[in-house]
Every structure is written in C-alpha cells, then in structure tokens.
Amino acid sequence: MSDTRSNPVDKRSSPVEKKIERVGVYVCHCGSNIAGTVDVVDVAKWAGEKLKHQGVVVAREYKFMCSSLGQELIQKDIKELGLTRVVVAACSPHLHEKTFRTAAKNAGLNPYLVELASIREQVSWVHSDKTVATAKAKAVVAGAVSRVIENRPLDEIKVPINPNTLVVGGGIAGIQSALEIANAGFHVYLVEREPSIGGHMAQFDKTFPTLDCSACILTPRMVEAGTHPNITLLTWSDVVNVSGYVGNFHVTIKKKARFVNEELCTGCGICQEKCPKKVIDEVYEAGLGYRKAVYTPFAQAVPNFPVMDKENCTYFIKGTCKACEKFCPTGAIDFKQEDQLINVDVGNIVLATGYDLFDARRVSNYGYGRLPNVFTSLEFERLSNAAGPTSGNIVLRDGKTTPKNVGIIHCVGSRDKNFNNYCSVICCMQGLKFAHLVHERTGATVYNFYIDMRTAYKAYDEFYQRVLEEGTLFVRGKVAEVTNAARRESEKGKLIIQVEDTLAGKQRRIPVDMVILSSGLQPRYDAKEVGKMFGISCSTDGWFTEKHPKLDPVATMTEGIYIVGCAQGPKDIPSSVAQGAAASARVLDKILQKEVTLEPIKASVDHEKCSGCKVCNGMCPFNAIAFIEDDKVSDINPALCQGCGTCVAACPAGAISGTGFSDAQIIAQIDGLLLRNLEPA
C-alpha cells in the first residue's frame, strides 16, 4: 500500500467561530400537570439568567403553551426578537412537537430549529419532590438549549403513497377492514394463514347477546371479500418479510403449496370425499372432529379450494394412493406444487392477526386434558354448533350422554396473577351464552362460577337477566378445583367443583356431569416476531401497542401500520368490526392525501473518512447502502434511507452521520444536561 494517506499533517479540529444564536425558552405549566411538581417560574427565570451566555434572549412561562395564545407568544417573539432557535419545555415530543414546529414554520422559522424538552413525562409525572423535580427540569432545559444550538435547518421530504393496502389476518376484523377499503375503490391484499378466511368467528355457533347464528352473519362478508374485484385473497399464506415505510412498504408473502391448482379447482369436494385418510382436526374442530388429508376446514370456506396436508397425506408418506388425483374431475390436484414467494408493494398495512385461546391445561387443578368431561370454550362452541361434530347435540365426551348438571367456570387464565392479569373481556358473556345454550338444548341444571359479572355493553346486562330468569344458578367465587375424587355417594361418577361461595360465605362441593372452562384470550404465540417484522411493539402482556390508548387506538408508533381486533387486546365482535372500519378510515385518509411527508432525518457517508470496511453494508433494513467499488467507499441512497440510525451507530470510523442526530447535537445535549454549559460564576 502506498503512503499517500499517512501524511504527517492532519487537522484534528478546525475551530470555527460560532455564530451566537438567539434562543427563546418557553416553559409550560400544563395546568397543574407540570406546575404542580415543577417550579416553572423559577425554571424560566433560571434559563434566562444561567443560559444567557449561550444565546437565550427570552425565557417565558405560560399556563398552556400548546393553546393558540401560547403558540402566538412564540410566533410573536420569533418575529419581534428575531429568534433563531426555540426550546419549548413541556410534554413529550410525541404529543406536541408537531404543534410547535408548525407554529414556528408559520412564523418563518425552520421547524427543525425547535426542540421540545420533556419536563412532563420525564420530570413532573415521575417525581414528587418539587425541589428535585425543579432541578431536573432545569437540567433538561439546559440540555435542550445546548442541543438546539447545534440543530441545522432541514427541509421536509414528500413522497407519493402507494394506494394498495395489505391486510394481515382474515378474521372478522380483517375482513371488515379489507371490505371498507375495497368498497372505497382501492386495492387490498388480504393475507390469511389458514386455508380459509373467517377466523374464530367461523367456529362459533351463536353470538352473544342477540344469539344470531355466527355463520349466518359472517359468511356473507366472507363471500363478499372472496369475490370483491378490489381484493386479492391470499389464503394458506404467510407474510415473511416487510421493508420500507409508510406509503412505500415492500412485502414478501409466502403462498404455501396447496397441492391443488386454484385455476382448475371448482371446489366440488370430490377429493375430500374420496380421500381415505382421516385426521383429527385440531384447528377448526378444536380436536373434536375429523377432517381428511385433503380438506377445506368447513363447508362455507372462502376460498372453497381445498388444501392438502402434506404431513398426513398417504401419498406424501408412502408414495402411493393419489385417490384425490384419480377422482378429481378437472385434474386440479398437483403433487408437484411448490411454495411461492409473492412480492407486493403497498402504502399501508392493517394487522388483524387475532388471538390464541388460553391453554386450559395450564390450570391443572381444573383438570382439562385429564378429566374427559372438562371442555374448553372452543370445544363447546363446536359441540353446540349445528354443523359441528355432534350436529349441535350437547353431549359428554362419550358422544352420546346428555349432561344433567353443567358447571361453567369464568375467568380461566384471566384475572389471575399466575397466568394473565388482564380481563379477557368476552368470557363473562361467553359463559352466559353457554349457560343459555345448555339450558335450551338439554334442560340441564347450569351453574356459572364467576369472580365478578362483567356485562358492560349494549344489551349485555339484559342478556344476563334473561339467563338468570331461565334458572341458571350463579355462584360468586373462584373455583379452587375440579375433581373426580368423590367423598360421598352422590358425588360418585361425577365431576365435583370445589368452590368458596363468597356470597353464602361457605365452601361448596357441587357435583356435575360436565364442566366448561370459559378460557381467556391471549396474544398469538408468534405476536412478538410478527411485531418485530412489522416494526411495532407489544405490551408486557404481549398485545400489540397502539399509538395512544384513548385517542389513537388503531394506529401504532410506526406510521402506516394499524392494528385492529384482538391483536390489539381482548375484545368482542362489535368492537373488532368497529376497529376494522376505523383503521380503514385511517388508511383511506392516507391514500387520499396522495403523498406523505417524511421527516428529513437521513444518514450520509463522509467519503473522506470512509475506509470501505463494509461493516455497515449488511446493516441497512431498507437496503439503502451500496458499496462503490471504484472509490472503495460505502454510500447511502437518500431516497431509500429512513433515518433509523443503525449505520450511524455501526460505523466504526465515525464516517456516517445522521441529520437531526449528529454527534455534535447529542454531545451538546449531554453537556447541557450535566450543567457544563452554565454562565460562569
């Protein structure tokens, strides 16, 4: 190697005379939210004195900075005092950064010369000692002032929005969302992991509180989604990769091999009829019934094309059979079909990935899996369903005996610190629905065991009254145990429910023939990985986190990604449908704006410093980094860069910097926080 780069002289730093900025500091009371814990008057006075030498020319406090009067205060100062930088000490930037940046912009100041110092979320809300909180607020303000001086004016970037939308999950929430967008005239890719759309709702018999037939109200929506010209339905498919950003997501979908040619298949069902291999259906029939190795999960499945279960198909196991192929009238069976990767570009993504039922085996004292006549809620749904394995006859595990006494246990796995702390929302109403169905179909005596009865929704409590009037017996208390160990003659051959009746104030043993566990809902087993793939986070319970629990319940912190239905938290069908529709409104709003404004936060490579070590090359989630072979340096395509900062951190030579987050800004902020930049005494 030549010696050219190792010249003996190299500039370590070039001290450039810094222009003194004119900084305005605005401290918000936020009513008593901040002022209750932080002496805001003192903070403003302190900033005006101690940070004066840094360029602070005005420091004010005001009751509500975000009010139009508060904003006007800043705008007036920008114009009259010629402010070149603004610090607003108020709430988190998530709430009002946009407000103040827009205000500054309207007053002629570049919006990126405004910084928010969070003295609410990070100070007043997390401290109680006023002296300490005031001191910390001063440090946070000092950090913001030091930082804002290093800020550089930036210009917003506008990019067009792809009008197509991806909806992940074909349950009722996803179907609703897809239909709303499709009906508005925009294209939707609806991806479903199972062979058919429909989700959990397709497994239910009746819906509470109206006792509508679940299939009767669901299947028309399924058919509509399946035949809609604006919906591309991709069932038996998984999203395997997502890249890009709002308006411009690139999605890779794996369409698993069905071994049935969808072009040729008419959905006649002869293959299923002829298939000699019976398999226990663990998914749709909750293990209570059989399906064939080639199957559609249920009669009204959409699409109506069967899938072949490779693990159980005799041909795939032994190499012979092919009964389906022989009998198929259109030659649609294709044993050579392979998984297909489909790439689609979309502007927005709706996640409607649903829930998993709490595994009742985990509550071992309730005996599920050990005591045959203990059923889960999903098993009971299939048992009571006219299209289910018993044609709607509610019978014991032996398949013929009608129970005379039935116990329904609420809150299984929910509101229990050993399992899930949260309330699964639907279990009370589900338990009441079961009570009604058992009563109606068998005339059995029904006991419902509950902790609290939660029937807070339109017409829900009326349903509870109805079930009460039907003669269902309610026992308030958490069931300790379900056992078959009889203590008396009357308990022999029965399941005994041991419970403390908290209203009667005594322990009771209630012998029954059948126990139904009203299991709670929990996040999908793979919710964490799915969240990671789509760049959104999960709560500690594992549900996807919404942008704001009250005011933005279907959006997420990642722009362009929405969450609906039970993926966001336990909820009933009406709420899931409402959320599906709500997300569609958000998506349509984005599509109709035609373009999206992106933060001008981008990374760039200083080619002088880059030595081409290629550490950054594999890092970029947006494939924005390319290696220029001629110059032996890495380079970032600004059109693809999303400003995530991964490469900035990764670059060992410090050759990559990110606008808005330069080392100078961050170090200045740290120095400020540590009160190193105060007026010398």
Add this chain to the structure above:
Amino acid sequence: MKPKFAMYWAASCGGCEIAVLNTHEKILDVDANFEVVFWPVAMDAKYKDVEAMEDGSILLTLFNGGIRNDENEHIARLLRQKSKILVSFGSCACEGCIPGLANLSPVGDIVQTAFNTITTDNPHEIYPQTTYDVPEGELHIPKLFSVLRPLDQVVDVDYYMPGCPPESHQIAAVIDLVIKVVKGEAQLPPKGSTIGAGDSTVCDECPRSRNVKLIKEFKRIQDIAPMDPTLCILEQGIPCNGPATRSGCNARCPQAGTQCIGCYGPAEGVMDYGARLITAFSSVIDATTPEEIEHILDGIPDPTGQVYRFNLAGSLLKASANAFKVKE
C-alpha cells in the same frame, strides 16, 4: 543558536524513545538542527536545570507517557511552561494506552497486585511509602494518583502524535517537517492537529479483501488454522480493531497476518473509540435470538481490554475531575 529540543517519559514503557532512535540516521538531523536540552533517557539532566530555563525557551518537546503520579504532573506542567510546541507523543500521552487500563482498579489494588501476588516474593510485606526518614533527611517518592490521565487532561497540548509506539517513518516525517518550519520552508499545521498519522482508518491501508460481514462466532487467532491471508481478518471472526483505528501505520499488523489491536487510537472525529468498536462488532454478528447474541459476544472474553486497550483513559468515560485532587 540552534533551537532547543526536549523529550520526556512519564508513565510509559520506553518504547517511544526506542522508536525515535529507530529513525536511524535521521536522529543525526535532530542533533544537527537542535540543541537537545533535556532527554532523560539519552542524557543526564536535572529537573532544576529545566526549572531554571526561560519560559517558552524550548522550541519542541516530545512528551510521551501518561500522568500517573505527581512527578509526572509536575514535569508536564514544567515542560508546558518552558516549551513553544508541546507534542503529546505516543499512545500513553495521547489516550492513556496500557497503563490507562489500570483505571479499572483502585490504587490500593494496583499496589497490592504489584507487591504481593503469587509471582512477587514479599515476605516482610514491604510496601512503598511516599515519605521515608533516613539519617540524611526525608526522602520522597512520587504519589500515585487515583487514575492515569492522558497529557491533554492535565496541560494544554499543541499536537498529537499517536501510535504505540509511533511508526519510525512517521517520526522521521515529522522531524523533517519541523526542521523545514525552523528554516522557514514550511508552516505548522493548526494547533490541536494530529500529526504523523492518517485521517482515515487502518482498513483504508489494509490490502485484504472485504465483503459484507456476518459473524457467527468470534475466535482467537490461534483457533484459526490456516487463516486466509487475503481476506479481511474481522470477517474471519477475529475481532480486529482496524475499522475504528486511525490510519498511519500502513496496516502493519493485518499485513503481517494478525489483527489490529488499535494502537493508533480513534479515527478522525471519533468521540469514543471503544463505543464505536463495540457497536461495530455488535452490528456484524449474525444472530436472531438474545441467547445467540450472548453466545457470540462471549467469544470476546475481555470486551474492555479488546475495545479500550489503548483508549480507556482518553475515552468519553474518562475519570471525573473529582476522582483525584488536581494540583493547581
């Protein structure tokens, strides 16, 4: 009258002096162009002679070694006062180097380790004292500070010359430059510059080929046989500090078939060498689960020693001024 030259060693190993002598006949140019007034390793001198000199009377002082004790500090301040150009010479003076790693331990532990370990025979438990009375009077030995500081944390420094030690060809180039400046044929670079080194990283000078890196396992060099002589060392799973280290050595170690250990310090503009390096290493590991990440990083058994071997005392996390008493 020839301009005056001084060189001093504070907390260092002496390698920097040898590197200067390693310039071979170039050392004669020093003698021809300078009057050497103070250079303890090469000639006899007394501190009081330096104290008696006029302020600013030494043109060029090469100061190597970090500030570990009060004697180091005294001489650093003295030479700053007497010198026009003070060069922080070598890794110890610039960033603390190996002696700086002792900043991870309290002084008591350091003394204990040095005077009473299994390899040290000290049956009478004799430990050094800062003062000792003898018939001739009271003797003093320098007092250790709680931490070692690079030169510029104690006095104002004009130029930095990195390396452990600085490469002899770089020293020769700097000597040439200063002689030219003395003769009025060249200008000094701006104060605060790094001299005798490049402004890029070791990778820039390294001839090995590089690809996108995905590391499944960090290994030690003896665990790889044979090593690919042309492929990037980091890519072969050996934590090589080259990507974050300042150029100027002609990628000596990687060219010789071993990893860069980072003796030229942080590249231009790098605020914290170790932080840069550990983020770079973390960035190239190819793992999907936290357990896998842990497992791969376990392949770097001493992360501090790996990424801060030379730079600990000079890092962003340098010891607070309150950690020791600064004599004013």
